[in-house]
Structure formats: C-alpha cells, structure tokens
Amino acid sequence: MNQLVFVFQQSPLVFSGFLLVLGLLVGSFLNVVIHRLPIMIERQYRQECAELDRPDDFVEPMPPRPRYNLVLPRSGCPHCGHMITELENIPLFSWLALRGKCSECRAPISVRYPLVELITGLMTAVVGWHFGFGMTAAGGVVLTWALIALFFIDADTFLLPDSITLPLVWLGLLFNLDGHFVPLTSAVLGAVVGYLMLWSVNHVYRLVRGHDGMGYGDFKLLAALGAWFGWQSIPAIVLFASVAGVIIGGYTLWARYRGFGREFPFGPYLAVAGWLTLLWGNRVQDFIFGLS
Template sequence: MIELFLDNPAIFGGFLFVLGLLVGSFLNVVIHRIPKMMEHQFRQECQLIDAPIDAITPPSTTYNLVVPRSACPSCGHAIGALENIPVISYLVLRGRCKACETQISPRYPMVELLCATLTTIAGLHFGVTIAAIAAIMLTWALIALVFIDADTYLLPDSITLPLLWLGLLFNLNNLFVPLDQAVIGAIAGYLVLWAVYWLFKLATGKEGMGYGDFKLLAALGAWFGWQALPSIILLSSISGAVIGIALAILAKRGMGKPMPFGPYLGIAGWLTLLIGGSLQQLLFSGVAT
C-alpha cells in the first residue's frame, strides 16, 4: 500500500479525499454531540452537589458519540446507512429528511467537504510519512474545535488536552520541532493568554476569553514550538479583528457581542502547520530591519 501511494500521488490524494469525507461525517457528530455531552455531565455533577446520594437518579438514556443513532431532530426518523454517505446522500435527498422532508442544514456536507479538502492538502504536503499522519490528526481536531467554539463558545478539554499531549509525543523525535522547544511552547502558550486574561480582567472587571483558549494555544505550542507562538497570536488576532468587524457590520450584531477566539487560533494553527516558516517571515519581516 505504501509503495502504491509513493508511486501514484493521484491515488494517494484520492484516498486522502475519501478518508476526509468519511471522517468529516463523523466530525459532524462530534461537533453536535460533545457540547451536549458536556452539558449532561455538568447537570449530573450539579445533581451530585445539590441532592443526597440516595436521591440521585441515573440518566435514563445513554448519550455519547456512538449511541443513540443519528436521527432527524424534527420527526425522529433514524438515519440509515444509505442516508449517511457523505455529501452524496445530501445531494440525493436534495437536502431534506427522507421521512418528513424538513430541510437539512447545508453545514453537514460543508464540514465533510472541508475535512476532505484539508486532509488531502495536509497529506500531500507531507507525503507518505509519519508527519502526514500527525498533520491529518491535527487537522481533524482543529476542524472540530473551530466549529464547536463557533457554535457554543466552548473548547472541550476532551479535544484540547489530548491534542497537547499528542504534540509532545510526536515531537519526541523532533518531528516538527525539537522536544525542548515543544515543551517550552506548551508552557508559554498557556501562560501568554492566561496573563492577557488576567490583565484584561483586572483592568475591566470582565473576562475577555475562556480557559479553553489557553489550552488550545498551549497545544499549538506543543506542536510547533515557542517560536511559532508570536505569529499564531498575531495572525489569529488580525483575522479575528477583521472578521469580527465585518460580522458586526454585515450582520448588525453590534461590537459588544462576544466573539469566540478559538476559530481564529485554529485557522492560524493550521496555516502554521503548512507554511509556518514563511508565515513568520511574512509577519515579522520588518521587525529585524
């Protein structure tokens, strides 16, 4: 299989695209369910605090990434295997539920196509190597985090913390950066935004960002080292400001409405994966002169 991919980049690219479509379908489940799973866990923990042990009732149904089966939120129709084929099912069904014909959000095929495209780009960029496997795993995690944070203002520990440890693990053999730079990057990534958070809170009495942002930047520091942090922070801040102002103007949402920072960290992190050196040179080319 490896020889086939090495000799035929087109076949390798096609494999990556199909793999990305399949994983993108699963990421739709992750994006939808993990916040709900967090909410369920929070409610159970609150029940443990507020009620005596003998009064606590176990959850009536199991809810995780596997069960229950995906179903139409309008009519409860269980989605069958043929209705779960990435993109194709959406087109065949004309974007509607098979049972009640309620409109299905176009975001589902969009996430699948985005995952397929970014998986292919990352895989072909690194070739048939361990680095490609690592890059693809990072890509999948960042896609999930970007959409979850955009929807809920949450960056789940169940994704950010394993991502941090994976970065350190892959850099044990200097895959992207030397291990010492990765460790310092993880520490510095967390502390930089932690310091910004507290300075902003002391100055304004408000919270400017969440702890999930600290953990995501720590994870990116573990992957790319402390040298990449300035360009990641600058790029994410610039893109966040530009997009935030555009949304405020176009959607008339107002400048005072909170805006998640995680999506912009995720975008900056993925660009660093592919063009980190060029990105740092572009953003800081005038600093050294």
C-alpha cells in the same frame, strides 16, 4: 499493504485522493462530535451539580437516563425522528441525492453538514499533498480534524472542550519526541509559552475590566499549538489569528449591523491560525525572526 504504501510514497496525487475520501468520512463523524459533545458536557455538568445538591444522608440513586454519547443513539432527523440509514449517511453525496431534505418528512437538512464534510475532506487532502506520505502527514491530519471540530464547537457554544484541547497538548509532545515538527525542547517551551501568553493577557484584562476577556480553553488551545509547533511559532500563530480575526470579525460586525450577527469567540481564530501555521508557519517564522 506494502504495495499500497509504495503507491502512496511514489504518487502524492493518489495519496491526497485517498485522504480526500477519508476526510469526507471523518467529516461525517465530526458532525456528530460538533453536535453531541457540548450536549454531553452539559449533561455531565448538570448531573454533577445535582449530586452535589443532594444531602449527605440521601442515598437513593438517580434514575437511569438513556445512553447518549458519540455512538448512541443513532443519528436521526430532529423533526420526525427518522433514523438515518447507511445509504443516507454517505458523506456529501447523500445530502445532494436527498436535495437537502429528510427522506421521511422532507424537512430541510442544514447545509452545514455537507459543508463540514467537504471542508474536512479538502483540508485533509491538502495536508497530505503538502507533507507527503509519512508520520508528519499523519500528525497534521489528526491535528486538522481536531481543529475543525474545535472551530465549529466554539463558534456554536463558546466552548473549547478539554476532551479535545488537552489530548492535543500531549499528542503534540509525542509527535515531537522524534522532532517531526520541532525539537522536543521547543515543543515543551511552546506549550508553556502558549498557555502563559494568553493567561497573562486575560489576567491584565481582568484587573482592568473586572471580568475575564477570554475563556481558559483558549489558553489550552494555544498551549496545544505551541506543543505542536514550538515556542518560535507563537508569533506566527498570533499573526495568523489576527488576520483571521480581521476577516471573520469584519463579517461579524457587518452582520450585527444588519441585525442577524452575534459575538464570535476567539477559539475559531486560533483554530484557523493553527492550521495555517501547520502549512506555512516556517515561512512566516523565518520572515519574523529575519527582521529581528
């Protein structure tokens, strides 16, 4: 183990290569999280609503339902139900070997599955190369995985799950107990400023338009990013989110004009901004505060 740590410390290329493979494996799991977590939240919500609708004197227990979580049931083809084997679950390579089709019924497998795996692998390797071996890289890798999951979940469902955003707040504060990214005081203020900033914008929007302009998950995600990178990072995050909004929003408008686009939530912009801030936020902060 000590020899492996020594190799990682002395060779950033080896460390990044290791993280590339690890990221591919985690990307396969993130595909499960992206697909199943919104379904789990919806099922829990419906169950709670059903329990509230029952009269007080109704004590008959609800019928048991098959277990459905991030582990069970095993992943399978949505068309024929074929259970995916271990060899068919090798990240990226199995999709290429199967030529993007189920081995049983030959139904097409979405290209997004290997894309998520590839993106996770590459982004994880970039974080390792940028920070080098150490706790800062470990924190950046965990944050990267969470932001990838949030990006795709929100893009699909307009939902930023509390089960991801809230732990990110506490993890950011924990990593900054020793100042891995910013001093703890800055991290605490960052969480407060991040939440209140979007809450205030949404409150004004609701007063003017009569309805919310964004979801509360957006407030929590910006609070989490503030906890990781401090209150000084908020302008850089907003700048990165604006640039991402112009790029993704421009594509969305073009796609809607062509008849196959749809509205895009704000969470993915924040997720992109958070990752860019992880790598280059300090340079942008220096530029912004240098102008003031």
